[in-house]
Amino acid sequence: MARQIGDVILDLKNISLRFGGVKALTDISFDVREHEIRAIIGPNGAGKSSMLNVINGVYRPQEGEIIFRGEHRRNMDTHAAAEAGFARTFQNIALFKGMTVLDNLMAGRNLKMKSNFLQHALWWGPAKREELAHRRKVEEVIDFLDIEHIRKTPVGRLPYGLQKRVELARALAAEPQILLLDEPMAGMNVEEKQDMCRFILDVNDQLGTTIVLIEHDMGVVMDISDRVVVLDYGKKIGDGVPDDVKNNPEVIAAYLGTQH
């Protein structure tokens, strides 16, 4: 394989998150290495989405530390996370449904645009050059994910599978360092799943993007991820390469239940 897994770029240490009396996450630590595909799995309500929300700053954990590229912080806000290079997709698609695919992707590059509002309003000099440069970049992403034909279609009119792909495209448009995918294949049929798998692998392989993903389809997870974290009831019960995790008795118990 061309890609080389690098050093740890994201290190989560002893993260605990509570909502009132509900412990969503308890003392969870794991790391993510550069260029790897890292999966988070677990039964429903295990705290997987909460974990992603902690990473990109939607939730602020009560305890713990997030170390991204050597920088320590308790939490991020979503703006800072986006600026630092995190992009994500959501379990229930969060796209701008009234806007075209193209506009969605351009919005995804919002943070990268620097010219000010007045220049934009007048469509003048740097603003014009900038808009064109961003447009080029967006077209590359469109090309990469095979969505040329729906470029000008309002997202709300697209079928579910394509919306999922557009959401991935919008995340990619920001040229992220780490891509957080929350169930990218939920509700898809086999063919759509295969397509999505291929795209995720291509992104990882050709763009070198680090990927953290939540997925329920065990076949997919074991196939495409380099390492897997297993959560259950907000606690970490397993961590390692797919083969180790598969044979971990605690993981098997969590998924199949224990004998009493």
Next chain:
Amino acid sequence: MQFFFEVLIGGLLSGIMYSLVALGFVLIFKASGVLNFAQGAMVYFAALSVVGCMEKGAPLWLALILAFAIMTLLGIATEKFVLRKMVNQTPIALFMATIGLSFFIEGLAPMLWGNEVRPLDIGIVDEPIPYILDSYNMVVSSFDLFAAGVAVALVAGLALFFQYTRVGRALRAVADDHQAALSIGIPLQHIWALVWAVAGFVALVAGMLWGSRNGVQYALTFTALKALPVLILGGFTSVPGAIVGGLIIGASEKLAEIYIPPVLAEVFGGNFGGIENWFPYVLALLFLLVRPEGLFGERHIDRV
């Protein structure tokens, strides 16, 4: 027939004035999902600020800039002290907060600038245009025409701003999906402050036109009530809807005022004046029964 057109044109032009107020509602409703009950109070406050600055000796252009600055500050303060505390509350709670806000502004404005009715002269006379009077024998006020021009320019400007600028795109993104907007790093707070400032600007324009026609007074806050049927007709989320809704309301209330009373008087006898005061609301009610999302609004379908 000529009289009909005169009434129609007068109605359309006065409808534009309603549209201006409705526009402020639409902007805030689109971006933050809040029906801002304080829009009428903002119109009053903006107009009063202009008059107040002019009484302190500022020329009109400076007074306008100062009033715009005040409205912007008000927008930022509203975001910081009201909306930010209310994040994730239900729409009805936010609506209640804007009712509180409108009382606050209605009290603050006269406290700062005094509460007597004052004229506002923006240098446009409210008289029939001689050329149209001579050649078509119709009364069309130059002030109405000016107001229409301002409204068209404002809407065109807003449309370009929303469609073609980075900030505009961010605004549309926030209006569409808060969560997704956050994930791509659009700071919601800034956008909301900006939207309230833009709504303040629209209130300023509406306040100038309404104020110079009717005088700057507390009654300006009631313009908000006339905007409601406009919004129901045009749809709460559509800028073109606010314009078309305003035109329909304006034209229909004037036509109703002229043509319905004689018919009623013939049937029932007696006097049926003042129809224009309630006609828009009846129209809005009928519209709610037939097409609750309005002419241009987004149809909201919940999946069961």
